[in-house]
Amino acid sequence: MTAPAASFVDACIRFLGPSHVLTDPRDTEPYVVDWRKRYRGDACAVLLPADVQEVAAVVRLAHEHRIAIVPQGGNTGLAGGATPDSTATQAVVSLKRLNRVRDIDPHNNTITVEAGVVLAEVQARAKGAQRLFPLSLAAEGSCTIGGNLSTNAGGTGVLRYGNTRELCLGLEVVTPQGEIWDGLRGLRKDNTGYDLRDLFIGAEGTLGIITAAVMKLHPAPVAKVTALAGLASPHAALDFLSMAQRHAGPLLTGFELMSDFSMRLVGRHFPQLRYPFGEPHAQTVLLELSDSESDDHARALFERMMEEALAEGIVEDAVVAENLAQSQAFWNLREHIPLAQAQEGLNIKHDIAVPISSIGRFIDETDAIIAQAVPGARMVTFGHLGDGNLHYNVQAPEGVDQKAFLTEFQTPINALVYEQVHRHRGSISAEHGLGQLKVDEAMHFKSPVEVRLMQTIKAALDPDNLMNPGKVVRWNAHAGKENTA
Amino acid sequence: MTAPAASFVDACIRFLGPSHVLTDPRDTEPYVVDWRKRYRGDACAVLLPADVQEVAAVVRLAHEHRIAIVPQGGNTGLAGGATPDSTATQAVVSLKRLNRVRDIDPHNNTITVEAGVVLAEVQARAKGAQRLFPLSLAAEGSCTIGGNLSTNAGGTGVLRYGNTRELCLGLEVVTPQGEIWDGLRGLRKDNTGYDLRDLFIGAEGTLGIITAAVMKLHPAPVAKVTALAGLASPHAALDFLSMAQRHAGPLLTGFELMSDFSMRLVGRHFPQLRYPFGEPHAQTVLLELSDSESDDHARALFERMMEEALAEGIVEDAVVAENLAQSQAFWNLREHIPLAQAQEGLNIKHDIAVPISSIGRFIDETDAIIAQAVPGARMVTFGHLGDGNLHYNVQAPEGVDQKAFLTEFQTPINALVYEQVHRHRGSISAEHGLGQLKVDEAMHFKSPVEVRLMQTIKAALDPDNLMNPGKVVRWNAHAGKENTA
Numbered sequence: 001m002t003a004p005a006a007s008f009v010d011a012c013i014r015f016l017g018p019s020h021v022l023t024d025p026r027d028t029e030p031y032v033v034d035w036r037k038r039y040r041g042d043a044c045a046v047l048l049p050a051d052v053q054e055v056a057a058v059v060r061l062a063h064e065h066r067i068a069i070v071p072q073g074g075n076t077g078l079a080g081g082a083t084p085d086s087t088a089t090q091a092v093v094s095l096k097r098l099n100r101v102r103d104i105d106p107h108n109n110t111i112t113v114e115a116g117v118v119l120a121e122v123q124a125r126a127k128g129a130q131r132l133f134p135l136s137l138a139a140e141g142s143c144t145i146g147g148n149l150s151t152n153a154g155g156t157g158v159l160r161y162g163n164t165r166e167l168c169l170g171l172e173v174v175t176p177q178g179e180i181w182d183g184l185r186g187l188r189k190d191n192t193g194y195d196l197r198d199l200f201i202g203a204e205g206t207l208g209i210i211t212a213a214v215m216k217l218h219p220a221p222v223a224k225v226t227a228l229a230g231l232a233s234p235h236a237a238l239d240f241l242s243m244a245q246r247h248a249g250p251l252l253t254g255f256e257l258m259s260d261f262s263m264r265l266v267g268r269h270f271p272q273l274r275y276p277f278g279e280p281h282a283q284t285v286l287l288e289l290s291d292s293e294s295d296d297h298a299r300a301l302f303e304r305m306m307e308e309a310l311a312e313g314i315v316e317d318a319v320v321a322e323n324l325a326q327s328q329a330f331w332n333l334r335e336h337i338p339l340a341q342a343q344e345g346l347n348i349k350h351d352i353a354v355p356i357s358s359i360g361r362f363i364d365e366t367d368a369i370i371a372q373a374v375p376g377a378r379m380v381t382f383g384h385l386g387d388g389n390l391h392y393n394v395q396a397p398e399g400v401d402q403k404a405f406l407t408e409f410q411t412p413i414n415a416l417v418y419e420q421v422h423r424h425r426g427s428i429s430a431e432h433g434l435g436q437l438k439v440d441e442a443m444h445f446k447s448p449v450e451v452r453l454m455q456t457i458k459a460a461l462d463p464d465n466l467m468n469p470g471k472v473v474r475w476n477a478h479a480g481k482e483n484t485a
Numbered sequence: 486m487t488a489p490a491a492s493f494v495d496a497c498i499r500f501l502g503p504s505h506v507l508t509d510p511r512d513t514e515p516y517v518v519d520w521r522k523r524y525r526g527d528a529c530a531v532l533l534p535a536d537v538q539e540v541a542a543v544v545r546l547a548h549e550h551r552i553a554i555v556p557q558g559g560n561t562g563l564a565g566g567a568t569p570d571s572t573a574t575q576a577v578v579s580l581k582r583l584n585r586v587r588d589i590d591p592h593n594n595t596i597t598v599e600a601g602v603v604l605a606e607v608q609a610r611a612k613g614a615q616r617l618f619p620l621s622l623a624a625e626g627s628c629t630i631g632g633n634l635s636t637n638a639g640g641t642g643v644l645r646y647g648n649t650r651e652l653c654l655g656l657e658v659v660t661p662q663g664e665i666w667d668g669l670r671g672l673r674k675d676n677t678g679y680d681l682r683d684l685f686i687g688a689e690g691t692l693g694i695i696t697a698a699v700m701k702l703h704p705a706p707v708a709k710v711t712a713l714a715g716l717a718s719p720h721a722a723l724d725f726l727s728m729a730q731r732h733a734g735p736l737l738t739g740f741e742l743m744s745d746f747s748m749r750l751v752g753r754h755f756p757q758l759r760y761p762f763g764e765p766h767a768q769t770v771l772l773e774l775s776d777s778e779s780d781d782h783a784r785a786l787f788e789r790m791m792e793e794a795l796a797e798g799i800v801e802d803a804v805v806a807e808n809l810a811q812s813q814a815f816w817n818l819r820e821h822i823p824l825a826q827a828q829e830g831l832n833i834k835h836d837i838a839v840p841i842s843s844i845g846r847f848i849d850e851t852d853a854i855i856a857q858a859v860p861g862a863r864m865v866t867f868g869h870l871g872d873g874n875l876h877y878n879v880q881a882p883e884g885v886d887q888k889a890f891l892t893e894f895q896t897p898i899n900a901l902v903y904e905q906v907h908r909h910r911g912s913i914s915a916e917h918g919l920g921q922l923k924v925d926e927a928m929h930f931k932s933p934v935e936v937r938l939m940q941t942i943k944a945a946l947d948p949d950n951l952m953n954p955g956k957v958v959r960w961n962a963h964a965g966k967e968n969t970a
Contacts, residue, residue, distance in 0.1 A: 196938055203679055207679075353675060355593040357590050428677060447667060460942065461941060
């Protein structure tokens with residue numbers, strides 16, 4: 001450990017007490033490796049402050065000793081954003097002890113939570129007040145709301161309720177100088193200055209540490225009903241989306257696309273999950289309605305919609321879930337795609353978004369480009385069509401060694417896919433963030449003006465580059481300094 | 486005119502041509518006075534660039550000559566944000582010639598418009614594509630989308646669709662250095678760095694000039710139905726709001742509160758507008774449902790809701806509009822309150838927001854405080870209860886001279902109201918922005934940390950303070966410089 005790091009750790013031990021400053025590698029292990037085990041770092045210490053005042057004090061100590069800080073929530077990120085580098089000079093600040101629900105206000109439809117509250121707990125507390133907190137994603141049992149905010153997490157409810165950004169009204173943040181910004185406002189309208197809230201959301205801890213938030217709640221729907229439809233192409237799925245939005249308006253809360261090969265993979269590895277149609281379809285769409293009236297109302301709406309779609313030849317076949325169990329069974333098909341992929345072996349993953357109207361062309365073109373580059377490559381394409389967000393994953397051809405495939409093709413296939421995303425004015429990271437995984441690609445594809453704006457903001461708010469350095473943006477100490485006339 | 490200003494104006498004439506550089510006071514008059522005529526400025530010139538390249542070139546010239554720029558849209562702002570100061574050294578840059586609809590994409594539910602497109606035109610173009618652009622406000626026939634974005638305008642659709650911020654997916658911006666940031670992305674999900682978009686939205690032209698935007702469209706509802714309810718108190722209105730949200734979920738698109746005195750004023754000055762209840766109620770609520778099914782479906786939903794509210798004693802009386810004409814008549818009552826106020830005479834206006842759950846207490850307490858300060862003062866309280874946003878206006882006691890009342894009481898009553906807003910963690914400018922009207926108040930009520938964050942961002946992006954100086958935030962050239970450890 002370097003001398004400044006040792007002196008910083010001593011100061012933290014004096015302030016937080018030895019049990020909240022972890023330095024033994026057996027204790028720090030869970031905090032210095034990301035959960036997919038793609039990144040392993042080393043930290044001078046893992047700090048466990050109890051509240052916002054302790055977080056602020058720790059940041060002031062770090063500032064004084066010039067120690068870089070890596071904030072961490074549930075450590076379930078997919079881009080290495082919460083993993084320290086390997087120099088053993090950075091400190092992980094875990095927010096997990098800031099786990100209080102400070103307030104729930106059903107009349108204002110808000111809940112005020114600390115950063116370390118687990119997402120499932122926020123959902124449960126909302127439900128207890130007859131409200132819905134609609135953010136929902138695979139890691140909800142262990143991810144924390146602070147991490148969701150810092151990465152602007154997406155998930156399955158975005159079509160109707162938006163990303164985490166759209167669910168947040170106010171924040172409490174510790175600045176890089178260790179001051180506390182109390183922006184915990186629970187207001188739907190507030191036009192009194194710059195939107196600091198949205199600057200910290202999605203910044204992955206590089207501009208400050210989110211310690212608490214006021215989150216929006218929604219009225220709880222009384223019924224959720226799902227349906228499946230089989231279609232001939234992504235283009236048909238787009239027409240179907242427009243029709244579903246016209247019929248159901250804001251009641252449509254889910255619209256997920258699943259390619260034929262995705263369904264075959266689920267069938268192969270989870271044969272107990274039944275695909276409800278007699279024959280395969282090039283694309284299957286899962287729809288969800290959330291209704292304030294009744295199950296019957298939602299089902300009747302679905303049936304009118306499906307009748308029209310069948311009559312117009314937009315869908316080839318359709319089935320509406322008859323009960324909660326069947327609704328869940330349809331969701332199971334969708335949720336088992338990533339698991340079936342994992343069973344099948346390694347693949348090259350992409351979390352991309354394009355304008356919804358471009359999805360059909362994007363898939364057609366990119367599939368053809370990849371087929372030319374790797375004949376026989378199998379496309380596991382699925383995702384949140386209603387948000388323009390695809391998990392566009394490339395699996396080795398049948399019988400080809402997976403590891404060798406990855407070694408040879410990961411870099412060129414990433415380049416092909418990202419180039420296509422760029423051509424369609426899309427995003428190379430729709431919902432997972434940049435972390436350390438995609439910083440270089442982001443800096444490459446963004447315009448120099450956009451990179452400079454990001455660097456200017458980073459250098460102004462965190463001039464010593466102590467907040468999660470190396471994540472999200474490449475450091476440029478001089479950014480903005482040349483702006484003076 | 487100062488020498489640098491004269492030299493700048495010459496350069497602009499050479500670049501834009503003399504017909505697009507206004508200097509004659511008869512030509513510049515409409516651009517240097519705000520439409521409420523509360524602010525009168527003087528400009529070295531009014532510049533009328535035709536496209537984003539011309540805007541960028543003008544900003545580069547201004548940067549070179551160190552001339553401050555005041556961007557202007559439809560000049561309908563309520564806080565003096567688009568009016569130059571009186572030194573004749575600033576240039577107004579009008580965006581009105583950037584008035585092209587660049588693209589409309591119904592499958593992506595987006596429209597790409599230049600800053601100078603009038604709001605009503607955006608609404609009409611959306612309607613032509615069987616879509617809804619839900620932003621709606623009194624000035625929609627003359628305000629422009631660039632101004633709506635720069636002030637994050639609110640209006641009557643916020644309960645369901647959000648403020649202008651929530652309706653925007655991407656921006657094109659000319660930076661203070663005259664570079665063009667092309668952030669015109671039409672994506673629902675994009676987690677690749679800092680949220681520059683939301684930093685420019687609501688910044689009132691102090692960080693750059695918005696020249697174009699990708700705006701969200703929504704499916705067009707097939708039916709809009711309104712209803713009125715009479716209630717005993719703001720507290721009952723809150724209970725009623727919760728009930729309405731439970732019944733109607735996202736179909737509830739309007740929930741407006743109108744005090745008894747507001748209704749009496751409308752009755753006095755517009756006797757042709759009929760209040761539909763036999764007797765007055767302390768509060769009247771206007772509700773609107775936007776339905777994807779049918780008029781009948783919306784009306785049936787309203788009737789179930791009203792039956793329950795009457796049975797539980799939450800509302801005293803209720804009526805559901807039987808047809809479009811009656812729906813419009815109910816909206817007319819609401820929309821004529823500001824006009825009736827103007828007929829009645831001058832009053833002291835406040836555009837405030839508090840958490841929705843606090844509205845009842847806020848009104849009770851503040852009414853009592855004002856009654857003590859000015860016995861007989863008449864409260865014109867109305868607004869977007871569903872957003873926690875009240876127009877809380879104070880009219881002179883019956884028979885008191887209005888001008889003398891304003892002179893004596895405007896400052897102390899503002900102080901009393903803002904102090905109450907602050908106590909309830911509210912906003913002193915819910916939807917109108919700060920402009921030059923409320924900068925001092927905002928700087929007073931915000932914490933030093935928040936002011937410093939705003940000043941740091943301003944000084945980093947616009948280090949010469951040339952973008953709409955004096956608006957939104959007090960200039961501090963050293964903000965952020967002391968951040969270094």
